[in-house]
Amino acid sequence: MTVKLNKAAFDHAKSLARKNQTVMDERDDWSEHAPSADDENAYVDKHGWSEYGKWYLGVDTEASEETKGRYKFPYGDFRRVHRCGVISAESRAAQNDYEDITKAVAELHELLDGDHA
Numbered sequence: 001m002t003v004k005l006n007k008a009a010f011d012h013a014k015s016l017a018r019k020n021q022t023v024m025d026e027r028d029d030w031s032e033h034a035p036s037a038d039d040e041n042a043y044v045d046k047h048g049w050s051e052y053g054k055w056y057l058g059v060d061t062e063a064s065e066e067t068k069g070r071y072k073f074p075y076g077d078f079r080r081v082h083r084c085g086v087i088s089a090e091s092r093a094a095q096n097d098y099e100d101i102t103k104a105v106a107e108l109h110e111l112l113d114g115d116h117a
Contacts, residue, residue: 005100012054030084
């Protein structure tokens, strides 16, 4: 698996955060706040794969295009950036040694919280 930073998603997340289109929830809320499979399907049907991809900070370049398996590290609910999604992505990216994603997500986390280190 080759997972790289999805620059379009990173730019989209930063733009949303700067516009305060965020949910400042708690670390453990992501399991409840993450979009369901039905939410994902509805979003793809309405907006297409390109827009869907903007909600995932990682792209598996070996996975087929226009599949959910191509996209990794979700950070929001298709409307807003969720702090819990950013924290979850930050932790998982670091655990899997995805340096470019780890660095980008840390920057997002800082945009949301200020210096969190």
